[in-house]
Amino acid sequence: MRRKLILLTLMAVLLFPTSITMARPLHTPHEDPATAEISIYVPAYLIFCTDALGFVHSGDYQGAASLLEQLGYAHIPRELVMITRSYNGLVAELGATLSSLEEELDEARSLLEDNRLGEAEVSLARAETLIDGVGGLVWEAEDATEALLERLGPFIAPALEGRVEEAYERLWGMIHRLDDLKAEYAKLLGVLQAEASAQEERLVPTGLTLETECFEVPVGQTITVWGELTSGGVAFPGREVTVLLDGVVLATAFSEGDGFYQAEVEIPFRYVRDMILQAWYIPTGEDKGLYLACQSLLVQLEVMFYQTGLDFTAPIEAYPGLELTINGSITSSGLPTEARGVEVLLDGVSIVEEDVAAQFELTITVPPSTQPGTHTLTILVKPYGLYAGASMDRALNIVKVSPELQVSAPTITISPSAIRIDGRVSWDEDQFGAFSGAKVMATLGEVSAEAETSADGGFSLTLSPPLDMGAFGPRELIVAVHPAEPWFAPAEVEMDTFIINPIVLTLILSAFFSVGVVVYRRRGTIGAVALPSEEPLGIAIPPSGVAGFEGVGGVLGAYGQALRAAEAVTGMAMKPHTTLREFLGLAFSRLGRVAPAFGELTSLAERALYSPRMLGVEEVARAEELSRMIKEELER
Amino acid sequence: MRPRLLIMLALVVAVLLAVVIWFYPSNRDFGPANSSWNGLSNFVAEFEVSAISSLESLPTSPQGTALVVIAYSAFADPELESLKRYVESGGTLVILDDYGHGNQILDYLGVEPRFTNDPLLDPLFNYRNGSLPKVTQFAHEPPISGVDAILLNHASSLSGVSEDDVIAWSSRFSFLDQNGNSVWDEGEPVGPLAVACSMSYEDGYIVLISDPSILINSMLEMEDNRLFVENFLAAGGTSPQVIVDGSHLPPSPLEGAKDALGAVRSALETPQGTVGLALAMLVLMLAPVWRKNRGNEGGGLD
Numbered sequence: 021m022r023r024k025l026i027l028l029t030l031m032a033v034l035l036f037p038t039s040i041t042m043a044r045p046l047h048t049p050h051e052d053p054a055t056a057e058i059s060i061y062v063p064a065y066l067i068f069c070t071d072a073l074g075f076v077h078s079g080d081y082q083g084a085a086s087l088l089e090q091l092g093y094a095h096i097p098r099e100l101v102m103i104t105r106s107y108n109g110l111v112a113e114l115g116a117t118l119s120s121l122e123e124e125l126d127e128a129r130s131l132l133e134d135n136r137l138g139e140a141e142v143s144l145a146r147a148e149t150l151i152d153g154v155g156g157l158v159w160e161a162e163d164a165t166e167a168l169l170e171r172l173g174p175f176i177a178p179a180l181e182g183r184v185e186e187a188y189e190r191l192w193g194m195i196h197r198l199d200d201l202k203a204e205y206a207k208l209l210g211v212l213q214a215e216a217s218a219q220e221e222r223l224v225p226t227g228l229t230l231e232t233e234c235f236e237v238p239v240g241q242t243i244t245v246w247g248e249l250t251s252g253g254v255a256f257p258g259r260e261v262t263v264l265l266d267g268v269v270l271a272t273a274f275s276e277g278d279g280f281y282q283a284e285v286e287i288p289f290r291y292v293r294d295m296i297l298q299a300w301y302i303p304t305g306e307d308k309g310l311y312l313a314c315q316s317l318l319v320q321l322e323v324m325f326y327q328t329g330l331d332f333t334a335p336i337e338a339y340p341g342l343e344l345t346i347n348g349s350i351t352s353s354g355l356p357t358e359a360r361g362v363e364v365l366l367d368g369v370s371i372v373e374e375d376v377a378a379q380f381e382l383t384i385t386v387p388p389s390t391q392p393g394t395h396t397l398t399i400l401v402k403p404y405g406l407y408a409g410a411s412m413d414r415a416l417n418i419v420k421v422s423p424e425l426q427v428s429a430p431t432i433t434i435s436p437s438a439i440r441i442d443g444r445v446s447w448d449e450d451q452f453g454a455f456s457g458a459k460v461m462a463t464l465g466e467v468s469a470e471a472e473t474s475a476d477g478g479f480s481l482t483l484s485p486p487l488d489m490g491a492f493g494p495r496e497l498i499v500a501v502h503p504a505e506p507w508f509a510p511a512e513v514e515m516d517t518f519i520i521n522p523i524v525l526t527l528i529l530s531a532f533f534s535v536g537v538v539v540y541r542r543r544g545t546i547g548a549v550a551l552p553s554e555e556p557l558g559i560a561i562p563p564s565g566v567a568g569f570e571g572v573g574g575v576l577g578a579y580g581q582a583l584r585a586a587e588a589v590t591g592m593a594m595k596p597h598t599t600l601r602e603f604l605g606l607a608f609s610r611l612g613r614v615a616p617a618f619g620e621l622t623s624l625a626e627r628a629l630y631s632p633r634m635l636g637v638e639e640v641a642r643a644e645e646l647s648r649m650i651k652e653e654l655e656r
Numbered sequence: 657m658r659p660r661l662l663i664m665l666a667l668v669v670a671v672l673l674a675v676v677i678w679f680y681p682s683n684r685d686f687g688p689a690n691s692s693w694n695g696l697s698n699f700v701a702e703f704e705v706s707a708i709s710s711l712e713s714l715p716t717s718p719q720g721t722a723l724v725v726i727a728y729s730a731f732a733d734p735e736l737e738s739l740k741r742y743v744e745s746g747g748t749l750v751i752l753d754d755y756g757h758g759n760q761i762l763d764y765l766g767v768e769p770r771f772t773n774d775p776l777l778d779p780l781f782n783y784r785n786g787s788l789p790k791v792t793q794f795a796h797e798p799p800i801s802g803v804d805a806i807l808l809n810h811a812s813s814l815s816g817v818s819e820d821d822v823i824a825w826s827s828r829f830s831f832l833d834q835n836g837n838s839v840w841d842e843g844e845p846v847g848p849l850a851v852a853c854s855m856s857y858e859d860g861y862i863v864l865i866s867d868p869s870i871l872i873n874s875m876l877e878m879e880d881n882r883l884f885v886e887n888f889l890a891a892g893g894t895s896p897q898v899i900v901d902g903s904h905l906p907p908s909p910l911e912g913a914k915d916a917l918g919a920v921r922s923a924l925e926t927p928q929g930t931v932g933l934a935l936a937m938l939v940l941m942l943a944p945v946w947r948k949n950r951g952n953e954g955g956g957l958d
Contacts, residue, residue, distance in 0.1 A: 049755065049756075049868065049869060049906065050685070050810045050869035051810065053788055056788060059786070063779075064829055065780065067829065093790045094782075094790075095781070095785070527934040531934065
């Protein structure tokens with residue numbers, strides 16, 4: 021019963037941990053993406069193409085473009101990459117062409133509404149070309165769809181054939197709808213072209229000129245422009261003429277009795293080299309059914325202003341939260357100004373705005389939250405009347421000061437006891453000012469303590485680790501300083517302290533002591549049973565009454581006598597664990613002339629002890645003779 | 657074989673097994689210490705995450721912290737109350753779940769959204785197969801910015817989410833494979849489906865992600881997953897102190913054995929345990945001597 025219980029315990033001990041480590045979770049919440057099986061679902065590709073064409077058909081060209089952009093995230097097998105890219109390129113081109121066509125037709129319609137026949141005819145010609153392009157692309161899409169299905173063929177699982185067929189039919193349906201769309205646009209083009217022809221026949225053409233008092237104009241100056249509006253070659257009075265500068269309406273004027281008009285135009289404060297001036301006449305009201313629109317030739321104005329130059333210097337390095345001085349100069353091609361508005365930006369964020377003289381010195385404070393690294397310091401001189409603005413960038417390296425941290429802590433600690441840690445934080449006080457109130461944190465395992473630095477950077481704190489029976493050996497002590505000032509970087513020191521737990525130490529010593537006691541007691545017990553003492557070995561002589569053992573007793577008796585004499589002379593005692601041969605080896609050199617004889621006697625004694633053959637009378641006599649000779653020689 | 661030898665053999669084998677289990681690398685799904693493909697060691701290291709083994713250890717002032725809960729085992733009422741208190745007091749509670757017990761928390765908190773617990777497949781926008789769907793539609797406003805695509809791994813989806821709270825949708829080609837046949841069937845919900853959302857709750861925030869696998873080592877660097885994680889952790893404020901709940905991860909036999917050994921070790925580290933172990937060792941070592949002495953006293957040896 022006891023044996024069975026032990027066997028059961030043994031099996032339980034062996035099998036329990038093994039079984040729990042071999043068991044696997046029932047449900048896997050993920051798979052390793054590196055080894056995931058590759059599979060594709062063909063209908064999805066066809067549906068994707070149909071959806072993209074659907075966007076195109078509905079005129080949502082932006083939606084189509086967004087969908088096609090997402091194709092980069094689709095899983096496409098290498099064999100299908102080219103065909104899908106080509107197909108989607110075709111769809112994208114179709115969408116873009118249809119979009120352009122739609123814009124052109126809208127533009128043409130709008131121009132015709134304003135009686136701007138000349139421009140409308142140009143737009144209609146472009147639309148005609150685009151319709152031809154759409155026809156070609158739809159034809160290409162039909163071919164590409166067949167090619168796509170052919171390439172997808174090997175990837176179609178038999179179970180999905182029905183779904184693929186369905187998706188393919190939908191795709192073809194969408195292509196046919198695009199063909200219909202093309203026909204609709206062609207019809208619309210025909211309508212607009214007919215309208216253009218009708219306007220040409222029905223409406224009277226008009227003409228417009230534009231002149232200016234000068235072609236070189238300073239920014240901000242007002243100039244006078246004038247011209248003549250005619251209809252059928254004669255003055256066309258009482259009509260509104262619009263003057264535009266770079267496409268923006270700046271002024272309007274009415275033509276007088278002689279068809280002349282005049283307007284004042286203020287040149288805006290835009291510091292560019294050239295501006296384009298133009299005048300338009302667009303019929304309104306009753307004129308819409310009588311006259312065509314017209315526009316003047318373009319007039320190019322050269323814009324004049326003073327260039328502004330800027331140069332500045334700043335330190336290569338700066339510190340978060342500390343001041344930074346910038347020196348600079350502003351120059352201009354015009355007369356010197358008393359003050360210019362200047363803005364300083366760090367990484368595009370405004371830090372300060374100020375009015376400065378031509379030679380300036382600006383002091384700014386680097387935002388405390390600025391992270392260390394390379395940043396861009398920008399100085400922006402604002403435009404001022406005839407003076408253009410200017411800006412300049414310089415790289416600014418934001419760094420933090422690393423204070424020096426010195427820590428004094430015991431290298432050996434008795435646990436549990438408080439650990440006192442002293443230290444000092446030093447830095448360049450002249451440059452960076454006082455350093456106080458920095459948080460100091462010391463951590464030893466899961467125990468930590470906090471303190472603050474004094475005005476001179478010194479600190480002192482005490483860690484009080486609780487009684488931890490597992491604490492024995494080197495432990496890492498981390499002391500970290502987190503300064504309050506943003507220009508200082510945190511500092512950290514790691515050091516080892518050896519933890520000694522007296523209880524654990526006592527237990528370990530007790531264990532060693534116990535082992536020592538066990539070993540000592542075992543040796544003592546074995547000696548008591550087998551060999552009574554450390555006294556020289558006494559050879560036990562077999563009982564004389566036993567048959568065949570007389571010779572053995574005689575040889576061993578002789579050896580015993582010689583052994584005692586040898587022990588007395590050499591001072592070496594035969595130990596309980598020493599064999600006869602070992603003793604011979606130890607004593608041989610000290611036995612002098614009798615050594616060979618003692619060796620022969622040792623051999624006879626060994627034979628008497630270990631050989632299964634009984635010794636003869638001659639051997640016994642020889643042993644006794646050798647023993648006597650050895651004794652006499654040694655006692656001499 | 658002698659019984660004493662059997663016991664000794666069993667002890668030796670048990671100790672060897674314990675050593676192997678202790679030092680064998682963790683292979684637990686979502687294990688914070690697991691450095692294999694399915695562990696969270698990279699997430700823990702890169703986001704300086706503290707792992708807690710009990711929801712009792714939640715900070716009492718949770719402002720500025722984000723608690724990541726991977727809800728793979730059921731929650732007890734006190735645990736649900738702890739979570740509620742945490743988020744009410746200003747913490748950001750991030751619940752990641754696909755097929756687990758996330759709805760238990762949502763139910764307790766009394767919010768509308770739910771994890772659908774059905775597999776989300778995307779046959780077109782994926783990595784290698786439909787079970788690894790790519791998500792490319794995100795809310796244009798914070799909390800998600802700068803993320804173009806994320807990759808999920810055997811994900812699910814969310815239902816009952818207000819349109820304004822959704823921060824990521826699956827593609828229009830995705831669907832919930834409710835019958836598990838890996839293809840879309842009539843009646844199965846199709847994309848876009850919400851896969852992530854965030855909402856304020858009392859003084860805190862709740863973030864729901866329908867796939868905890870986004871955090872594992874093999875997924876964190878895929879597409880913009882890392883940036884996405886950074887974004888949703890910062891839902892309640894930038895640079896939060898991140899805490900991961902290790903007490904509701906999928907059960908792992910190896911981890912169970914490690915925990916058991918850890919408990920034994922902790923017990924032995926107490927004063928009573930250490931003294932008891934030392935006494936046991938002494939008794940074991942001195943037993944032969946004691947037995948022999950008793951034998952001698954009885955006159956058993958001449």
